[in-house]
Amino acid sequence: MNLARLAAEAAERGSPVRAGLIGAGKFGSMFLSQVPSITGLEVTAIADLDPEHAQIACRAVGWDDARIAATAYLEDGGALAVRDDVDVVIEATGSPRAGIHHAQATIMAGKHVVMVNVEADVLAGPVLAAQARAAGVVYSMAYGDQPALVSEMVDWARAAGFHVTAAGKGTKYLPAYHAVTPDDVWSYYGLSPEEAQAAGMNSQMFNSFLDGTKSAIEMVAIANACGMDVPTDGLGFPACGVDDLAHVLRPRDVGGQLEGRGMVETISSLERDGRPVFRDLRWGVYVVLEAPNDYAAACFRQYGLPTDDTGRFAAMYKPFHLIGLELSISVLSAALRSEPTGQAREMRGTVAAVAKRALQAGERLDGEGGYTVWGKARPTSKAADLLPIGLADQVALVRDVPADVSLTLEDVALKDDAALAIYRKALAFTK
Template structure:
């Protein structure tokens, strides 16, 4: 709770925390909006495919000419990492291959890396975090995004002596969403294609939030960072409001939906018939915890905590997340404390590609949020056993055989370049953590 004090000291000493930001999209722009109001924090360089667009983004969020003139703008991320004196690199491109490359460059240059790019984290994060620890730098999930916020709540619960039963986030979900494509995504958001285009909204990106892919990726990141298990049959997306979290997300043996305690799960803001859930958690995160004794359970009741009927299970939640507006917490935690705001410590969960329709040999996959596949959460041990294709690699690769609607794709279903650096990194991560993943293979019915 002293990050601001530590930053003030650095500012008074004339040693600001210096940052290289890679990716000036929505997340990056929200971070940039806070920089002028955070004395002691400076952005030394901004990397974007369009430096002019990045400059305009800075103007839109309130940067003055002096700050713009003091900041380098470039489209070369590798050069910016190598040549810019900086404490922290923020990777916010959303491209897993690019994110892995930038993370390794930052680690090699002795910079801390804040990985906004959850796609890269789920594809190879356990290996990247291990490399960072070996190099004496911090690899961190991005505070403000739901994985880091959930990991923080899990850490809080465990540090205070509670057993974590479930943790995750809320989202808007119906089973039919898995097959939605960019052509029909906007109707589910209550927008016309023209309105979305005028707002500069990318249909494939927004579809990844709707079709379940982003939820799978983020829950895999949480599982890998916290050691929580992944449901063997994937996410259930139960309709659930904040008042019902401890009722719904408890073990089936106690009246809930969970096969066992200690798992990640996403709750839906929609009932299965499309009606809104009362007091939904669409924008927030939660943790369900268990009282270790009768005294603690009585305290839950005495202090008004929402519990299940037994009083034994309770929930804490945060109703909103502010993504880039909160990113300073990760940057300053890494630079001033040498601590991550969550990082993968093992390979517990994976996000794998599932066919949105019957796919034919010769078709080209188009990745997250596209027309061909969506991402499903799967235990890492199961993914490795099946040879499942990670959603992060299901982009611009050609099918070598037919795949039926709803089937999980495998490595053997696609023409993959084994010499590709991203593929090699993923394969290295699988080999390094295969034994650990197998040790934590879910066992249904075990409490």
């Protein structure tokens, strides 16, 4: 409740929070657009594979010449992490291997990390968080993205004494989307390839949102941060609007669709026949609560909270998330409160790579949102030998894999891979 005041006081002391951004893509640009209007926050350095692109991004979001000139532009994120004029490093590259490398360099330099890169977090988050705690710095999820927003809602519910039955987000989903490739993704968004290119939209990234991979990554991140369970057979994507959250997202033994209590799940804005769901939550996040006693359940009714037919389950939701426009909350919280806005603590789940088509030995996988695999959320206890989607990029298959089959670590050539080594360390945090 006091972040703006704390930031203003830091500015008055002449010690504003100094952030460094690695990756000036859409998420990073949204954050940069807000910085000029936040007292007590500065961006001193930006690292991008194309530093000129980073400067163009700053100009596009409204930075004036003086602010652009006062900012350092680099190619190397590792070099940014050790700069003396950076207090908090924002990792927004989207590359799991790069994210892990940058986070570890930042922690070793004694600086806080805000991990926009959820792909890296689901591979190594508990290890990175433990390393940060040992170094006396903060490793944090990125506020504005769904995992941090859901983590906040779960924490609110538990702090208020409610049992959390389910938590997650909405998306547009049909089962056929798992096979979609970057070649045909834009038709599902109602865009032509030319319109998407003009808007600077990356087909593989947007395909990850569509084919179910990004949902799996974000649900696993929530499970790992909140100590929740991942569905045994992967996300079910039930069609559900905001009015039905408490009915649908409750355990099967009381009439819902969940295999148990304390589950993560993504709901679809489309019925299975393609019809739109009434009052969908495509852009939002939710938490389903269970009253801990009869008195609390009665209060639900007395104060007008919509519930299921038992009166014991209710839902809270946010209809939107503002992505990078809200990222400063994490930066200021880490620097001024030494507190993360969500943090991986254990490995409740992983995201397994599943073949989109029949794959042959010698083929190279192309990772999240690509032509070869999509990512399926699985409990870690059931999937420790499966190939994580974050490691399924630019690696060669050593044997054939049929369509719709989950790949294993033995199916690919990953010997002496540094990211695989830290993933195996993360598996030690499985509960």
